[in-house]
Amino acid sequence: MIATDPTIEAEAERLLQALMHVECDPHGRKWNLDTCREIAPLTLEINRLKKEKDAVILTHSYVEPEIVYGVGDFKGDSYFLSLKAKEAKAKVIVFAGVVFMAETAKILSPDALVVVPDRHSGCSLADSITGEDVRRMKAAYPDAAVVCYINSTAEVKAECDVCVTSGNVYDIVAKLPQRRIIFVPDRLMAENIRSELKRRGVDKEIISSDGTCMVHEEFTVEQIAEARAQFPGLKVVSHPECTAEVAAASDFVGSTGAMMKYVKSTKAPYFLMLTECGLVGRLEVEDPEKNFIGGCRLCPYMKMNTLEKVRDALKAPRPNQIVTLDEELRLRAERCIDRMFELTEPAPSAAS
Ligand code: 13P
Numbered sequence: 032m033i034a035t036d037p038t039i040e041a042e043a044e045r046l047l048q049a050l051m052h053v054e055c056d057p058h059g060r061k062w063n064l065d066t067c068r069e070i071a072p073l074t075l076e077i078n079r080l081k082k083e084k085d086a087v088i089l090t091h092s093y094v095e096p097e098i099v100y101g102v103g104d105f106k107g108d109s110y111f112l113s114l115k116a117k118e119a120k121a122k123v124i125v126f127a128g129v130v131f132m133a134e135t136a137k138i139l140s141p142d143a144l145v146v147v148p149d150r151h152s153g154c155s156l157a158d159s160i161t162g163e164d165v166r167r168m169k170a171a172y173p174d175a176a177v178v179c180y181i182n183s184t185a186e187v188k189a190e191c192d193v194c195v196t197s198g199n200v201y202d203i204v205a206k207l208p209q210r211r212i213i214f215v216p217d218r219l220m221a222e223n224i225r226s227e228l229k230r231r232g233v234d235k236e237i238i239s240s241d242g243t244c245m246v247h248e249e250f251t252v253e254q255i256a257e258a259r260a261q262f263p264g265l266k267v268v269s270h271p272e273c274t275a276e277v278a279a280a281s282d283f284v285g286s287t288g289a290m291m292k293y294v295k296s297t298k299a300p301y302f303l304m305l306t307e308c309g310l311v312g313r314l315e316v317e318d319p320e321k322n323f324i325g326g327c328r329l330c331p332y333m334k335m336n337t338l339e340k341v342r343d344a345l346k347a348p349r350p351n352q353i354v355t356l357d358e359e360l361r362l363r364a365e366r367c368i369d370r371m372f373e374l375t376e377p378a379p380s381a382a383s
C-alpha cells in the first residue's frame with residue numbers, strides 16, 4: 032500500500048469539494064480525488080508562498096477552476112476585482128486574468144508589486160486601439176465625453192474621462208452631461224449602449240471605435256433559436272460584449288457577476304450561457320442544481336493562466352511578469368478609473 036501524505040490528502044479533499052462539480056472543464060478533465068491529489072502539492076506551495084510574500088491572488092471568473100477555487104483570494108468580474116485591487120493592503124498582487132486587468136490593479140495599487148502569470152494574456156478588445164487612436168477621435172469630436180471600457184490599456188485609459196465596466200456602463204453613460212460620447216474600444220458594446228439608452232429614453236450620440244471581443248462576437252441568434260427549440264423553458268444569459276441582436280434575443284444581459292446572480296436567483300430547467308466557459312464552471316460549483324446546455328466559448332488569453340505560472344510569478348517573477356507603468360500616465364489612468372468609482376452608486380455587486 033502506498034503511504035499517503037496527510038497534508039496532501041487534506042488539500043486534495045478540500046479541492047475536491049469545489050472541483051467535483053465542474054463538468055465544463057477547459058481540458059475536459061474529470062475532477063476526482065486522484066486528479067486533485069496531483070495538483071495539491073502545487074496549491075499548497077502557492078498558498079504557502081502567499082503568506083510568505085504577503086500576497087493576494089485576484090482571479091477573474093474565466094480562469095481555470097483549480098486557480099479560482101484552489102488559490103484565489105477574490106474571484107469575480109472586472110469591477111469587483113478592481114475594487115479589491117484598490118483596497119488591497121498586500122505587498123504583492125497576482126492577477127490571474129489578462130494583462131489589462133493586472134495593469135488596472137497596478138494603476139489602483141501603485142505601491143504593490145503587481146504580477147501577471149503570462150505576459151501574453153492579451154485581449155482582442157484592449158489590443159484593438161492605442162492612445163494615439165483615442166487622441167485622433169478626441170480631435171475629431173472635441174465636445175464629446177470620452178469613455179473607455181475597462182478592457183483597454185493604461186495608455187488608452189489615460190486619454191479618457193471615465194472608465195466603465197460591463198456592470199455599470201449604461202448607468203454611467205446615461206449620467207454624463209455631454210450628449211455626444213466617444214466610446215472605446217468595443218463596437219458591439221456601443222451598439223448595446225445605443226439600444227439600452229433608447230429603451231430608457233436617454234438621448235445620446237455614441238461614436239465608437241471598431242474593437243470586438245473575439246469570444247463574444249461569435250454567438251448568434253441562430254444558436255439561440257436552435258437551443259430554444261431543443262430545450263423548452265431555456266433561459267438565455269448573455270454578456271454586453273455580444274451583438275445587439277444576441278442581446279435582444281436573450282432573457283438576461285449583464286456583467287459576469289450579474290449573470291451569476293441572475294442564474295442563482297432564477298428557476299429554469301436549462302440555461303444557455305453566452306460567455307466564456309469559465310463562468311459556467313463557476314456556476315456548476317456554486318449552484319450545482321442548475322443545468323447548462325453548453326454553447327459557451329473559451330478565451331485563449333484567459334486560458335494562458337496555469338497554477339505553475341501563478342507559482343512562478345509569486346516565487347520569483349520574471350521581468351516580463353512584473354507590471355510597470357510610467358507614473359505620469361498611471362496618474363491620468365487612475366483619474367479615469369476613480370471617476371468610474373465616483374459615478375457607480377450603489378456599487379454593482381459582482382462578487383460571489
Ligand atoms: P466582466 O467584467 O463582466 O467580468 O467582463 C470581463 C471580460 O473580459 C468579459 O469578456
Ligand code: SF4
Binds near residue numbers: 272
Ligand atoms: Fe478580452 Fe474577450 Fe477574452 Fe474578455 S473574453 S478577455 S473581452 S478576448
